Amino acid sequence: MLRIEDLHVYYGAIHAVKGISIAIPKGGIVTLIGANGAGKSSTIRSIAGLVKNVKGRILYTPPDGTEMNIAGRRPEDMVRLGIAMSPEGRRILPHLTVEENLKLGAYIRTDTDGVERDRDHVYELFPRLKERSWQKGGTLSGGEQQMLAVGRALMSSPHLVMLDEPSLGLAPLLVKEVFDIIGEINAQGKTVLLVEQNAFAALKIASYAYILEVGAIALEGRGEDLLKDPRVKEAYLGG
């Protein structure tokens, strides 16, 4: 579905991503893990079209189309192509209601019925959001905001869902809940790209994983293999 070839990201003089190549197969859950500043967010933000200074190729194959290089396109183009993202820190619009946040996620769509169906689907996935549909986003708890951020990313009816640190700042019980739902979204046919610092949880659900260190891929492999890898255990899973 998506292949990245030799991606470089620069912020002024800082070379944040130094030539990484990853592949996300259709229907898979691929995860990028690594410490702060490893380049995970820069990579995912490049795919979303939020980074201006990008070199390399981002090759996207829509389910019913041919492969195209989408590097450097605008965020709205990416959403139209079927790539949606839930950003780091959730970025819920605090002054809009839950319902309005979801509507914003469906901004590009004109099929009102389909939008309503998808909204109801999000409410099924996260019943708590339904209870709070008229509440302002800013009044939700951290966990609820995370659910809203994930739900909002689903509202454009994407083929590829990218989640940037969905477990950040959540209690362990909530982390499990969020990861269960990511699995469910994947089971329902969405391809998932997951960026995480919580290596253990991410590796457990990932079909394939890349470990990033200072802007380059240090290690890659199937999620379950990396979970057993001694180097990974030592550096990311607490020995």
Place this chain on the structure above:
Amino acid sequence: MFVQHFFNALTLGSLYGLIAIGYTMVYGILRLINFAHGDMFMLGAYFVFFATTLWALPWSLAVVVAIIGTALCGVLVDRMAYRPLRDAPRISALISAIGVSFFIQNLSLVLFTGLPRAVMRPDWLVNVIKFGDIRILPLAIIVPIVTAALVASLLWVIYRTKPGLAMRAISKDIETTRLMGVPVDKVIAMTFAIGSALAAASGIMWALRYPQINPFMGLVPGNKAFIAAVFGGIGSIQGAVVGGMILGFIEIMVVAFFPGLSGYRDAFAFILLIVILLMKPTGLMGEKLEDKI
């Protein structure tokens, strides 16, 4: 007597309020004070003047042409002067705004000449109606009604339509809004169009009330409307309207009840600005913001 003053104040307040909305909308979305906004007010009046004289259009059609023309000018200003600076430090856009304002005023001076022009006024708007002792211009009743209708439609757009949702979203978090697939530049252009159209409506009605127009006519009402927007709480549309009304009432009532002070009528607006900035910098209805220019 008081009834007449009341309607005068309501008219003036409406006109300030309509301009103030444009300042507050652009500020709310871009955190930019669009100094060229007062000039949109002036362009609105000139469009009517040229549409009725040069192009010999009937007045009502001229109004429509003027509003659309001014809206396009507002979009053009954003496209040429602000959009290229979207990622630049905020102060650059602010300086650009001041430059654009000077540019429009002086270009107008060249194109329209500095001669004050008399704008055509349909009789039904300016023939005084008498209710017993009270003499009122129909305009003084129509202006507040038109203003109320425009504000109500604007609120409907902002709170009930998709572009309105996008505007509210952009005002808090432009990057996330972009990430949701919203064509942010288009929504911003639409904001400028709406703000400029409202300024044009104000300028047209101003020209009906005070029928001499010149290229610098936007300066003082523009500044006062800006004060009204700050007073009401910049970023808040309701605040802009309330701020405009309060300013209109203060100005008219001071002149009416203390005729000796009438020479200072413009100063009161600025005194009000200083007081509000000292006492409540966020304005009457403004929300707390971390940084402002």
